Amino acid sequence: MQLQINGQATQINATTLDELISELELPRESLVVEHNSQIVRQQQWAQTRLSQDDVLELLSFVGGG
């Protein structure tokens, strides 16, 4: 299905957020996820089901002043 990930239309096979993070090989410990404008904590990634056209923001902390 197609999702909007960080502003880009992206084709994925995963059906849950947890599967998506594995599919994209993302670093789990530092990842902050917003799913359709809702922040999803790591414990809820496996239960969070994805649907066509969902909007995901995948964020992390970086250096800043």
Place this chain on the structure above:
Amino acid sequence: MSDTALTLGEKTFTNRLFTGTGKFAANSQIPQMLAASGSEMITVALRRIDLTSETENILNFIPNTVTLLPNTSGARTAEQAVRVARIAREAGCGNFIKIEVITDSKYLMPDNYETLKATEILAEEGFVVLPYVLPDLPLAKRLESAGAAAIMPLGAPIGTNRGLETKPLLAMLIENCSVPVIVDAGIGLPSQAAAAMEMGADAVLVNTAIATARDPEVMGQAFDLAVRAGRAAYLAESAETSLTARASSPLTGFLD
């Protein structure tokens, strides 16, 4: 010298130099700088991850004894700043937030109006709100009423290292604010940090001047010393200035 600790929210800070994580040549310099400077609070930013390459987790370079101060950089409106703050808290970074709302990319001047709106919302939600602003006394009083934990006025534009160009305006805030005043942005040298502390600033926040020094570790230490010196001078209450000389030695001639 007896001094009281600086209290922000429920935390107390004995070191009055706050630092940032931006612009270091290598993240491994950050823990060295923190150890050398004794800084007890450091800023971080939140951004979209790069899906195509692996990056280091900045949080791994910050000891857990140091308080994280996430900023809302990248926000152009109060609404965006509120969103960043909520995400940062949810991500486990505590409830401190530096509000930074900037629409001007040339001078990176903070938008005081949007910053006030974000402060009102976030203070209500229990955040320890540290708004980064232009030093404007009526605005500072409004921020206080809105529940800001401190006011963070700029000395000069971000990253310019030009020092306390806003000095008379900073003095008005320091004299009249009932919450702590933390001079943020523009401080380029330890002597400028000392000057801010001598004036009675409660703390300073320094990023660029430390991170882009050839040796950030030693510069962190230099800033620590300067902030301590300036604070001690403030507490000691400096002597008066005069246009005419006032002899330190007896005025009589040598053999009179």
